[in-house]
Amino acid sequence: MKRELWFGLSLMVAILTVTAIFMPWSNMSNGHLGLLMLSLVVVAIMLGFPTAFTLMGMGVLFAWLAYRSGNPDIAVRQTLDLMVQRAYSVMTNDVLISIPLFVFMGYLVERANLISKLFRSLELALARLPGALAVATLVTCAIFATATGIVGAVVTLMGLLAFPAMLRSGYDIRLSAGAITAGGCLGILIPPSVMLIVYGATAGVSVVQLYAGAFFPGIMLAGLYIVYVIVLAKLKPHLAPPLPMEERHIDLPPTAAILRDKVSHRVLPGLIGGLKGRRNLGIPAGEIVRQGTVALLPAIALALFLGLTWHLATKPVPIDETTGLVEMGQGGGATESADAGGLAEPPADEESAGGVQEPKSNGVQEPPAGDVKEPPGAAKAAPPAAADAPAQPPATDADGERRPTPTWYWIILGVSAVTAVGFYAIFTFVRLEVFKMLLASFFPLAIMILAVLGSIVFGLATPTEAAAVGALGGFVLAAAYRQLNFTVVKESVFLTAKTSAMVCWLFVGSSIFSAAFALLGGQELVEKWVLSMELTPLQFMLLSQFIIFILGWPLEWTEIIVIFMPIFIPLLAHFHIDPLFFGLLVALNLQTAFLSPPVAMAAFYLKGVSPPHVTLNQIFAGMLPFMGIQVIALALLYIFPQIGLWLPEVLYK
Structure with a gap:
């Protein structure tokens, strides 16, 4: 028997042995039934049963056991209601569209x-x-x-x-x-x-x-x-x-070959030299212009980038116009407020009377500056702009001019200019053809x-x-x-429907499974066990990521997300861990699910199209160093969380 099969069978035997030894068979509670359900699901998936329907079947069976322990007469109806409600909640989830x-x-x-x-x-x-x-x-x-x-x-x-x-x-x-x-x-x-x-x-x-x-x-x-x-x-x-x-050889177009041989192997000198006319080289000017336009695209893109950067770096900072405004609660009376050009606060005796009083007919006055006054008692409105008056510009800094160009921009400009000169110094006609292929x-x-x-x-x-x-x-x-x-289009639609159905059935099965696990008290039992260890947030993070790393060997990422994430996520609040950051760590960690035997699906995909002399063990051996790199990346993300949190904080907070 192959090694990977021995490994899988040994892992299943280990799970069943641990379950058999530590399960209190003589004093089983609903919480222990939940843990039993969890271990049985893992073993069933490793045996090859479809994940979605295994989750659904186990969830229905153990949900019926949970309801039966409360009221056996309505246990079947409650279980069917749970199935319908959970399936409907998945169907109405807009994110899944x-x-x-x-x-x-x-x-x-x-x-x-x-x-x-x-x-x-x-x-x-x-x-x-x-x-x-x-x-x-x-x-x-x-x-x-x-x-x-x-x-x-x-x-x-x-x-x-x-x-x-x-x-x-x-x-x-x-x-x-x-x-x-x-x-x-x-x-x-x-x-x-x-x-x-x-x-x-x-x-x-x-x-x-x-x-x-x-x-x-x-x-x-x-x-x-x-x-x-x-x-x-x-x-x-x-x-x-x-x-x-011989693998690097590229056949040049006839015009490029002529310019390379008779003028220069570099693009810009060659194109400029080719502008001497049709009589000298026999190359139309339109062809040279087209080639030059393609060659100058990197320079055009760099110029646009530098221009946009300068515009943003020197953009005037808007300053809100506060002339004539009085801070709320600071006005002393009607006279002060009128002099300041704002609304008057009610008199102190009116405030003590127990409420806000209606203003008197002369309570809001225009400042005595010789202007046309509003009728008594009318609300103050902004005077209409004159027809020939110019529109007021938006409020900017004091002089309305752009900010000085910062020093870092000149550094970027200088580095970019040197880089552009170096790029075009080695930009040959061969590299131009590679650039066209990239385009x-x-x-x-x-x-x-x-x-x-x-x-x-x-x-x-x-x-x-x-x-x-x-x-x-x-x-x-x-x-x-x-x-x-x-x-x-037909094949794409068919494969899309197949993949989407798999994911949505996974969600339905996961939803029923997690509901049954919660009904049995399995989540509460896991929480009590974790909290009883009195872990620090660092210790909890290490424990959870280690469990996910180990789970990546026998399970795929879909099973880990839909089965085990509902167990870990309720514990994050106790340890003050951001679910967003935890999700990034999990996503990076779950790279191992496709690279770790015996369920390393990427290895089987590659084995199916590789030459006969390439063995599965060689593919597994090649994946191991990259799994080590994933662990290093996971450690870097945890030590420097801003790698993942900086962009969300800048954009959304």
Whole structure:
């Protein structure tokens, strides 16, 4: 029998043995029945039973036992009522509407055949880095996983595309497998992530804030992966040999080849030299202008960025106009208030009379300045502006001018100018072709992702509305790459319905299961046990994250979120832990659920498309270093919580 099967069976035997030893069979309470239900659910899922229906079946059975202990006559009706109420509460949850839309966007992008062009362009752009193929694989996985959020699809596609390329280049099998599986799992962390939506709906945390908080931890984890690969390739080049020169070859268009050979291999001098006219080089001026426009796009983007930064840095600070206003409660009487141009407070004898009195006919007066006075007793109104009077500008700082340009802006400007000069000094016609490939593959996908995330994070749209925009963007991308046809749409709709049904049934089963667990008193028993240990918040955080890390070995992230999060979340208030921060730690921790045997689904996805000589044990061995990096990232996030909390605090608090 295979090792992973032995491991799974041993783990199930261990769970059942602990349950059998520590369960007080002679004095069973409802709370102990809840713990028994929890252990049986874990074992049943490990045996291969469908998670959603296992949760539902166990929940119904043990809910009936809970109701039966109170009133056996109506236990069946109460159990059926519970099923209906919990299913209806899931159906009316607006947050879950975004799940099918995001999934539909992912399947459309997947079928646009964008990943092959993206991988090739990144492979050429990063060719000079150590471990270039592995780095390009990680970057491609991160971008594509962010767009799709479907781990199986990303790992499978990269297994077909990048795995053979790395093996042909002499890459180590374990390093190649680890890069593909770890990079493919980033989609469950980096927004827009379905896992964050599931956690937000389970824990009652804003999905918008979760998206904002998970952005930088996801980038940090991807960055740690890339740093590990570069350092390993630098120290042990035989594990990741440099890309052969024949793999870096790019065929130039005829016009670019002429300019390179007769003028200069650099883009700007070559294009300027080509402006001598059709008679000298035989190149139309329109072609040179088109090539120059593409070449200047980085400079144009940098200029726009610097201009926007200067505008925001020197923008005048508005100052509210307070002339003529009197602080409430500070006026001494009618005369003072009139002189100040404001409303008068009631006299002291009227205040002592026990209420606010009606003003006398002459109680509100215009200041005696020779102007036209209001009729006695009329409410004071602002005088209408004259027809020829200019409109008053909004209140700004004292002189109405922009603030001085700060020193940090000049530093950024200088660094940007030096960087731009250096960039164009090495910007050859070959690099121009790579840049065009990036324009055709990387930037459309990046713009769609940023549009979806930006509309959510900056409050322009709800997650559901942004998901609808993303689904439309998937349509546009598929159409732009001429992949939008009836077959693609039909397959995307079918797979979306399948995935969405799975997630929603999981929610129904989880809702029934958690209700039965609470009815039996299992939650109360767990809380008493945790509180009896008198843990500090740090100790509780370490304990909970360790339990989640261990649970990631036999269970997937869906089971961990819907089964165990309702147990941990009620304890957060006692330890003064922010549910948002706890959710970010859980999301980072649950990366292990796809990388840890025996239920490491990413390994099985890759094994299904890898060559026959690649064994499952080699894939597992390649994933272990990346699991260690996940633990390091988890520690960094806990030590420096502002990595995840800074952006939500800036945007929403």
